[in-house]
Amino acid sequence: MMLQHPAHAGDSSPADEPARPQVPGFRVQRWLGSGSSAAVWLVAEESGGHEYALKVFNPHGDARPEADRERLLTDGLRHDHLLQVFRNVETDAGPGLLLEYAAGGSVSSVIAARGPLSVAETVTVLTPIAQALAFLHAGGRTHGDVSPGNVLFTSMGKPLLADFGIGRALGSRRADDGGTPGFRPSSPRRGDAGQRLEPEADIYALAALGWFMLTGRVPAATAQRPPLNVMVPEVPLPLVELLEAALADAAAQRPEAEEFARRVYRTADSAPVDLSAAVHPSVAPQLLTRRIARDSKKRKAFGAKLRKPLAVIKPGSLRKPQVVRRATAVSTRGGKAPLGRVLVAVASLAIALALAVFSGNLLVGSEATDIPGDPAAQAAAASAPGGATADATGPPAARPLPEELVQAATADDPAVAVAALAWLRTEALRSRDVSLLDDVNVAGSAPMAADTEIISTLASLEHWFSGLAAKAEDIRTVSVTGTSAVVEATISTSAFEQRDAGGGLVRSVTEAKRQPLLLVLERQDGRWLIDEVRDGD
Incomplete structure (x- = not known):
């Protein structure tokens, strides 16, 4: 589920905002975004004031099984770059899931507010998300929807992989293709029983995320995709080669998540992601990241430095x-x-x-x-x-x-x-x-x-x-x-x-x-x- 966020970091969009749910024991503070199957709200405990994100599933016959499935799929999963899922919560608008609140917004909202990320910022995001995928794949799980709306940031700038709405565990059956258009491979999936986990699809999505962060665009199919280092000259060749390998049409040619993580962090210096343009005004004072100079001269100089031995x-x-x-x-x-x-x-x-x-x-x-x-x-x-x-x-x-x-x-x-x-x-x-x-x-x-x-x-x-x-x-x-x-x-x-x-x-x-x-x-x-x-x- 890729969230549609309010139109501006500082504004909500009354025309799009769904009706606020009533949640016993919690104050609903503001709408964070909506997807095809749920809306997400910022809530705070009435006793203690701790803030959470509350995912409220759209009321339909499958809403409760969806909420239960997502909670069970993440039960016992603890990784520093996976968004934590706490428990089920009842609301008057449908079943809810109480989640860790990532105050820094998503990759999607950051790029919508300020444009593509630098090479250094992209490495900062891709490395830990690849590590999180390696953790999932080693445990017999796949995510299924690695996309800009599902990579979130804490107020300290730490990337988190969120939303296991279509994630799968070993032996479970694939209901449909799922995923976010542009962030799933177009080639036919392997296996005819629908039970193979296919972690290679997560790797494709991760590389598509990298392409999107660097260019602001979803990568086209291989035959129509322009060279990345033509579009963004400062991208170092090892990073170009890694993303192209992970976007390969043949799933067997894509690197595993652990290899992707090792290779990506060696491609360039990392730097904190500048979140200041994308966050809600109430979050801005908490940010540890500073605004990064993004004029073309400085970007060119940065790229030139990366191409040195x-x-x-x-x-x-x-x-x-x-x-x-x-x-x-x-x-x-x-x-x-x-x-x-x-x-x-x-x-x-x-x-x-x-x-x-x-x-x-x-x-x-x-x-x-x-x-x-x-x-x-x-x-x-x-x-x-x-x-x-x-x-x-x-x-x-x-x-x-x-x-x-x-x-x-x-x-x-x-x-x-x-x-x-x-x-x-x-x-x-x-x-x-x-x-x-x-x-x-x-x-x-x-x-x-x-x-x-x-x-x-x-x-x-x-x-x-x-x-x-x-x-x-x-x-x-x-x-x-x-x-x-x-x-x-x-x-x-x-x-x-x-x-x-x-x-x-x-x-x-x-x-x-x-x-x-x-x-x-x-x-x-x-x-x-x-x-x-x-x-x-």
């Missing part, structure tokens, strides 16, 4: 990358990319947890070039719990959380928790223990994907970081809304070395680094976890 990002230069040298080819296990190349891509995706930024300077086989650092940062990092020590004889084992940080790890105050999160993340990288990341990052988040790839690449090369330490300073809570919090902090990282399997020195970073960051945290299972990282400058 892959660059090494030096500490302190993330916002204005400099090309130092091409990555030197290195033999790796399992066909993995050289560490420097992977870490550069990771750094640009995660918008730089300080460790990911300086790891971007670890180009295997390149000439060591130390960048002058901040003496205060060197001192701060050296005084971090479990600070820099020489471990050049082999990969260090993970250490227990220092006593002074044990209580911080489960603190109610997000600012207090950040100190423990910084230590645990550093320890995960230092010891190459990916299991520690479960206590640092939200599952399915961009920081989790970035950190996991850093560790897996280090392990594949049999390299490790020696003398690595970090400390969070100048910590301040910006806001707390329900289970979400935004915290400012400066991460001080020590000097360190990159060593190979025999203990030989591969790279030395002799100066410390101080990086101001904006951390978006989520409260899960009694502790704060990192959901998103942004440059704090």
